[in-house]
Amino acid sequence: MSTPANPLRIDADRLWQSLMDLARIGATPKGGVCRIALTDEDKAGRDQVVQWFQEAGLAVRIDEVGNVFGRRAGTDPQARAVATGSHIDTQPTGGKFDGNYGVMAGLEVVRTLNAQGIQTVAPLEVAFWTNEEGTRFTPVMMGSGAFAGVFGAEDICSQQDGAGITVGAELERIGYRGTVACGDVPGGPFAAYFEAHIEQGPVLEAYDKPIGVVSGALGQQWYDVTVTGMDAHAGPTPMDLRHDAMLAAARMMDAVNRIALDEAPHGRGTVGHVQVLPNSRNVIPGQVKFTVDFRNLSQDGLDRMDLGMRTQFAQLAAQCQCSVALEQVVKFEPCVFHADCVASVRHAAEQLGYAHMDVVSGAGHDAVYVHGVSPTGMIFVPxxxxxxHNEIEDAKAEHLAAGCNVLLHAMLERAGIA
Amino acid sequence: MSTPANPLRIDADRLWQSLMDLARIGATPKGGVCRIALTDEDKAGRDQVVQWFQEAGLAVRIDEVGNVFGRRAGTDPQARAVATGSHIDTQPTGGKFDGNYGVMAGLEVVRTLNAQGIQTVAPLEVAFWTNEEGTRFTPVMMGSGAFAGVFGAEDICSQQDGAGITVGAELERIGYRGTVACGDVPGGPFAAYFEAHIEQGPVLEAYDKPIGVVSGALGQQWYDVTVTGMDAHAGPTPMDLRHDAMLAAARMMDAVNRIALDEAPHGRGTVGHVQVLPNSRNVIPGQVKFTVDFRNLSQDGLDRMDLGMRTQFAQLAAQCQCSVALEQVVKFEPCVFHADCVASVRHAAEQLGYAHMDVVSGAGHDAVYVHGVSPTGMIFVPxxxxxxHNEIEDAKAEHLAAGCNVLLHAMLERAGIA
Incomplete structure (x- = not known):
């Protein structure tokens, strides 16, 4: 049993084995997983996890957009549930851990409590959310967004993939179009929601910490930028008579970097996609389209980045005798997780003796949407x-176990041991 | 007749009409011309020009690589010919004037002399060179390069297009595989060669000069550059842990511009082609490939640009925690045209009262290869x-006539009136 000196721990081997078992469904030759939302592989993965949920005694509930919840009763029938979860859909060349870890960690918490015969005061729930990756159907984080009321269930069900097939039709086909209204939880909204996830970044590894206490998630503002000059023959056009869209764009890309560095440590600026016209070796580019991905932990910070970009881009375009047009295409507001949930994660890590550090999530997660309707926190492992988002995605069994132990104790702290 | 006060002039309307007639062969709906080397359209264009040559009394000679020469006898059977020419092949979406102008101007010179009954001491020749554009078959400026001995005729004839068809087979098919050895001219190498061409750049228009006296052609050094970093998720990767190949490449592109500006007025630096991997909006690029096109009027200048680029690229790559690899893929040496030919062009412009300025050619031309074996000069018109290299390519009839008048008098000065 658990004592302050020797806290309860999950079964690290069982957790690893369930991750490896789940990874066989949609396994790729290079060691990754391809289990795109609402495909046959997703159905097979869902069926497996639901079977495990039921074997662990969880009562399974499916909502209108295919989110699946497994509930373990508490001793207090009035208490609101303490939940955890993530997603089991993957990128086309995805890995074994992104999303899957959060769901298997939740299952392992339940299995551990079952094995130890521990009852909680509040009910516990383990969820997996539909289509977090957004590979086949947009928007990304579709299921958790609908759960949080950001999207309407009917709108989500009418979203089409590239072949014109709707989310609703695919949910029917694979048997996951449930009847529970989105956001409807027996007993009321979650008392707390925790999501364990691999970091998907290099910080914990760089600092050699097995646990990241996630204080929030960066807001995101994405832009499409078009720089227009005049294409001309590279030889006969002197430097001072050029309208070189690539030169202007290159200087703007450097500006994106400087703008992000000015917002250290949380500001991030990335130019990931570039298209050059006509893209011929000896023609001065007449037009360059590129993307900007800005992230920051505060809306004020994002506003400063937006303004700095608009000001500098206009100057740099004029400097190169070009024009520039900007369109904002995506916006996610910054999210600061609930202080109580963050404290429970930190307390669990301390209780377990794990080296840990506060981090922010640079990527979006289902937890960011759930945060809109329930107190939420996250746990990162290296x-x-x-x-x-790569078949070579990898994580150490000891780190995965540490994150799961932290999840166990954070959930127990919020749910109370009966 | 010609007097110092009223020098002989070509027939501007006839020149314009022959340009428009030739432009009907391979005419495109947007007003341009598509007459790619050694296609049926090229054959039709060649047949038309040869017919005009013969109607103008020129003796036609075809060499092993399909270069065509029309010869007008001089009074001195020992004298070496004074020649002019250019090309009639075009880009896929080419214009009416690039190349075609130089050939029609040469024909107009002959027609003018015929109409005035003027005999020259030296023979005159009008040439058109095979495959200047290099669109279907490489290398570019194939015919003049073979004439100048830079390429072997057999090597040229075995060059293949994308479908595996050889230059030799196509020359046979369209009836232009001649028997004259490349570079073989009756009476010996040209005494002088002049090429009239549209400028393909903005300088003459910007300075409002109808005539450019071309003093030389820029040397060219082209490179393929590969910048390698590490692709990573744009959100979770802090700025200081990135290996952002696009950032490094953007700074290198700015350096290309500064290196060229340091070599004003003749230095030119262009990044025309860019390829980003994986080219996804929210992924830090792991690799960027781009091209560099450096031009300058001296080899010393090109050497400085090369060294500056290598030094700065290495520093910029290191600054961004990336690596860089450079490969030089093309080299044309700078060319300074023959002082006597340049003087004849300038003298003709002065004699005719045309505003003119010295310019350099930023692009390659057949004249640059011919310069290797004969005294050569060029005349540019705006x-x-x-x-x-565009269907909207355009030039004013009065400028084309002015350039042709300069060609006439430059050739007469070198050939001598009998």
Whole structure:
């Protein structure tokens, strides 16, 4: 049993084994997983996890957009549930851990409590959310967004993939179009929601910490930028008579970097996509389109980045005798997780004696949407070289176990032991 | 007749009409011309020009690589020919004037002399060179390069297009595989070669000069550059842990511009082609490939640019925790045209009362290869907005006539009136 000196721990081997078992469904030759939302592979993965939920005694509930919840009763029938979860859909060349870890960790918490015969005061729930990755159907984080009321269930069900097939039709086909209204939880909204996830970045590894106490998630503002000059023959056009869209764009890319560095440590600026026209070796580019991805932990910070970009881009375009047009295409507001949930994660890590550090999530997660309707916190564990969305995504069994132990104790703190 | 006060002039309307007639062969709906080397359209264009040559009394000679020469006898059977020419092949979406102008101007010189009954001491020749554009078959400026001995005729004839068809087979098919050895001219190498061409740049228009006296052509050094970093998720990867290949490449592109500006007025630096991997909006690029096109009027200048680039690229790559690899893929040496030919062009412009300025050619031309084996000069006339290799390529009839008048008098000065 658990004592202050020797706290309860999950079964690290069982957790690892369930991750490896789940990874066989949609396994790729390079060691990754392809289990795209609402495909046959997703159905097979869902069926497996639901079977495990039921074997662990969880009561399974499915909502209108295919989110699945497994509930373990508490001793207080009036108490609101303490929940955890993540997603089991993957990128086309995804890994074994992104999302899957959070769901298997939740299952392992339940199995551990079952094995130890521990009852909680509040009910516990383990969820997996539909289509977090957004590979086949947009928007990303579809299920948790609908659960939080950001999207309407009907709108979500009418979203189409590239072949014109709707989310609703695919949910029907694979048997996961439930009847529970989105956001409806027996006894009322979650008392707390925790999500364990691989970091998908290099910070924990760089600082050699097995546990990241996630204080919040960066807001995101994405832009499409078009720089227009005049294409001309690279030889006969002297430097001073050029309208070189690539030169202007290159200087803007450097400005994106400087703007992000000015917002250290949380500001991030990335140019990931570039298209050059006509893209010919001896023609001065007449047009360059590129993307900007700005992230920051405060809306004030994002506003400063937006203004700095608009001001500098206009100057740099004029400097190169070009024009520039900007369109904002995505916006996610910054999120600061609930102080009580963050404290429970930190307390659990301390109780367990794990080295830990406060981190922010640079990526979006289902937890960010759930945060809109319930107190929420996240637990990060390191992943190898910070790589995810990749078949070589990897994580150490000891780190995965540490994160799961932290999840166990954070949930127990919020739910109370009966 | 010609007097110092009223020098002989070509027939501007006839020159314009022959340009418009030739432009009907391979005409495109947008007003341009598509007459790619050694296609049926090229054959039709060649047949038309040869017919005009013969109607003008020129003796036609075809060499092993399909270069065509029309010869007008001089009074001195020992004298070496004074020649002119250019090309009639075009880009896929080419214009009416690039190349075609130089050939029609040469024909107009002959027609003018015929109409005035003027005999020259030296023979005159009008040439058109095979495959200047290099669109279907490489290398570019194939015919003049073979004429100058830079390429072997057999090597050229075995060059293949994308479908595996050889230059030799296509020359046979269209009836232009001649028997004259490349570089073989009756009476010996040209005494002088002049090429009239649209500028393909904006300088003459910007300075409002109808005539450019071309003093030389820029040397060219082209490179393929590969910047390698590490692709990573744009959100969770802090700025200081990135290996952002796009950031490094953007700074290198700015350096290319500064290196060229340091070599004003003749230095030119262009990044025309860019490829980003994986080119996804929210992924830090792991690799960027781009091209560099450096031009300058001296080899010393090109050497400085090369060294500056290598030094700065290495520093910029290291600054961004990336690596860089450079490969030089093309080299054309700078060319200074023959002082006597340049003087004849300038003298003709002065004699005719045309505003003129010394310019350099930023692009390659057949004249640059011919310069290797004979004294050579070029005449530029303005083209609208400096645009060529484009269906909207345009030039004013009065400028084309002026350039042709300069060609006439430059050739007469070198050939001598009998």
């Amino acid at each position: 992943c190898k070289d910070g790589i995810s | 083209c609208k907005d400096g645009i060529s």
